[in-house]
Amino acid sequence: MHHLRYFLAVARELNFTRAARSLNMSVPPLSQRIRTLEHELGTPLFERSTHHTKLTPAGEALLPLAWSVVADFDAIPTLIGPDVGRADVRLAVPDVLNPRHRRALTEAIRGLDASFSFTIRQMPSLQMESALLSSSIDIAIAHVGTTNERLSTRVLYSEPLGAVVDVTRFPDRTSLSMGDLRGLRYIQGPRHWDLGAGRTDRLAAAGAVVDADASFTDISGLLLFLRSTAAFTIVPLESEAVLSVDRTEYAVLPVDDMDESLTTYLVRRVADTWLDPVVTVLGRTHQDPDPHQLGT
Numbered sequence: 372m373h374h375l376r377y378f379l380a381v382a383r384e385l386n387f388t389r390a391a392r393s394l395n396m397s398v399p400p401l402s403q404r405i406r407t408l409e410h411e412l413g414t415p416l417f418e419r420s421t422h423h424t425k426l427t428p429a430g431e432a433l434l435p436l437a438w439s440v441v442a443d444f445d446a447i448p449t450l451i452g453p454d455v456g457r458a459d460v461r462l463a464v465p466d467v468l469n470p471r472h473r474r475a476l477t478e479a480i481r482g483l484d485a486s487f488s489f490t491i492r493q494m495p496s497l498q499m500e501s502a503l504l505s506s507s508i509d510i511a512i513a514h515v516g517t518t519n520e521r522l523s524t525r526v527l528y529s530e531p532l533g534a535v536v537d538v539t540r541f542p543d544r545t546s547l548s549m550g551d552l553r554g555l556r557y558i559q560g561p562r563h564w565d566l567g568a569g570r571t572d573r574l575a576a577a578g579a580v581v582d583a584d585a586s587f588t589d590i591s592g593l594l595l596f597l598r599s600t601a602a603f604t605i606v607p608l609e610s611e612a613v614l615s616v617d618r619t620e621y622a623v624l625p626v627d628d629m630d631e632s633l634t635t636y637l638v639r640r641v642a643d644t645w646l647d648p649v650v651t652v653l654g655r656t657h658q659d660p661d662p663h664q665l666g667t
Contacts, residue, residue: 372444374408375437376505377401378416382434383504385424393501442506460649461490463499463508465635467610469530472635475656476512483652503640510646510653511638523641525654529632533608533625535616537597546625553578556602558593559586570605570631579603590615597621607633 380390381401391401409415416430426434464476480489492508499511503522516524534547536555541547557571557579575581585602587593590612596602598620606613606623613623637654639646 372441374404374411375441376507377404378408378430378433379437379441379505380501381405381417381424382426382430382437383501385426387419387424393498393505438506445506457486457488458645459488459490460510460646461492461508463492463494463502463511463513465496465499465512465514466493467514467607467612467633468512469528469607469609469635470611470614471609472528472656473611476653479652479656483649487649499638503638506640509639509643510649511636512653513636513638514633516634516636517638521641522638525637525650527635527637527654527656529634530607530609531625532605532629532631532633533623534603535593535597535606535613535621535623536603538618538620538622540601540603541622541624544622544624546627548628549574549577549626552603552626554580554601556580556582556585556596556600558596558602558604559583560588560593560604560606573631574605594621605629605631 377390377394380394381387384390384393387398387402391398394401405416412429412433414429415427416433418425418427462480464473483489494502496511496514499508499513499515500517500519500522502508503511504519512527516526534552540555541551552574557574559571559581571581585596587596587604593604593612594616597604605626608623608625616623637650639650
């Protein structure tokens with residue numbers, strides 16, 4: 372079963388390096404396991420060269436069978452476990468989630484308890500598409516959408532972004548402009564905090580100092596940067612991290628002319644029609660956040 376999952380990851384990416392990254396492993400053991408599977412089946416599954424990786428006819432024939440076998444295997448706990456009759460839904464949520472939406476999700480999950488049990492997994496949004504395609508999760512609440520034809524994406528809401536700065540930097544201000552950020556160092560967050568394509572280019576164009584080595588991995592690191600240097604970061608204005616910031620030390624300010632927001636999506640596999648009741652309920656959870664705080 373593990374070897375089929377490895378095969379599916381490489382077939383999806385057609386690149387051993389990217390497939391290994393999606394599986395949180397290195398390339399040599401992944402290559403070895405693919406060779407083991409090919410030996411067991413008696414035929415090569417991929418054509419490999421320095422320039423490309425592609426499926427052989429045998430690999431093409433195995434692909435739909437592997438998807439079906441893995442999906443059936445993953446469904447076994449639902450069919451024979453202690454919650455038989457209650458389908459298990461593996462729900463992935465991102466590292467940064469609007470607290471209003473989090474509360475709405477909690478209530479929605481409780482409301483579905485009679486028919487569904489939920490396994491919650493937290494992971495970066497950038498990993499969710501591959502997790503859905505490998506059938507290791509069923510539904511994703513993500514900050515990145517997808518154009519993969521096997522997945523469907525529903526926009527839940529968009530929320531505004533703002534700047535976090537030392538409170539002494541802009542006293543008595545209730546908002547900023549991009550021009551106010553000129554000369555300040557932009558502190559980049561971990562990958563799952565910083566999903567805006569081209570954001571660093573736009574900030575650099577506005578005069579901010581973009582330093583690839585200036586990045587934080589948690590809120591403590593960020594606050595240390597902000598207190599000790601002329602710096603700022605960009606975050607969702609209602610994130611849990613922002614709400615925990617001591618407002619006597621740090622200011623969280625909207626940037627009036629920054630045309631950016633963080634969009635939250637619901638992503639699921641198109642073929643999983645059994646999830647339709649869950650998707651319908653979870654799709655309504657975006658109605659809870661305060662419209663004055665979130666976009667529509």
